[in-house]
Amino acid sequence: MTANSPTPQSPTPQAPPAAEPNLQTSQMGRQIRNLVLVLAAVALSVALFLGLQTGSSTGSLAAMAKSAVPLETALANGKPTLMEFYADWCTSCQAMAKDMSDLKQEYGQQVNFVMLNVDNNKWLPEMLHYQVEAIPHFTFLDIKGEPIASTIGEQPRPIMTANLQALAVAEPLPYVQQRGRISQVEPSLMPSAGEDPRSHGAQVMPASE
Numbered sequence: 001m002t003a004n005s006p007t008p009q010s011p012t013p014q015a016p017p018a019a020e021p022n023l024q025t026s027q028m029g030r031q032i033r034n035l036v037l038v039l040a041a042v043a044l045s046v047a048l049f050l051g052l053q054t055g056s057s058t059g060s061l062a063a064m065a066k067s068a069v070p071l072e073t074a075l076a077n078g079k080p081t082l083m084e085f086y087a088d089w090c091t092s093c094q095a096m097a098k099d100m101s102d103l104k105q106e107y108g109q110q111v112n113f114v115m116l117n118v119d120n121n122k123w124l125p126e127m128l129h130y131q132v133e134a135i136p137h138f139t140f141l142d143i144k145g146e147p148i149a150s151t152i153g154e155q156p157r158p159i160m161t162a163n164l165q166a167l168a169v170a171e172p173l174p175y176v177q178q179r180g181r182i183s184q185v186e187p188s189l190m191p192s193a194g195e196d197p198r199s200h201g202a203q204v205m206p207a208s209e
Helices: 020-058 061-067 091-107 121-129 157-168
Strands: 081-086 112-117 137-141 147-152
Touching (some): 061 112, 137 157
């Protein structure tokens, strides 16, 4: 090679290709992730909706009251009775609704499930007779309609189950005079002694012997 010979030129490095495929892949990944999140949110919303619908149709106070045995029927059909005094606004009653619905499914053939709404003036005589001052108030009646025990306030399911099992076979109830979390009945709903029990009066008084 002579001194005048041109020096060989090294190849000019080529610029890396544009990262368009990577950008497209990243955008597609974000779209897929967003789609998955949307689908998951929709599925969760549907599950919650169905859950609420199921609860409201099978384990709500309204559903229980609608399917309850009328008091007159319960007192005449020769079966023992669980009578519940309740109100729609009673949080303890609401908390027990699902358990009570399940128990009714289990023991409804052996025991009458009666529900009396304390907001209905029709049941003021019964409220006076059974000395209902707080709810939920459960009164257990034998096959003759005679009261044998009561529990007041929110009750654990095992206690209600044990009492219903005993009631169904005419055995002594293992849990009586139990007290749990209650909702106080408004004094204005309760008849006072000497008043017409179907009118509004003061706090309930014990029934005379």
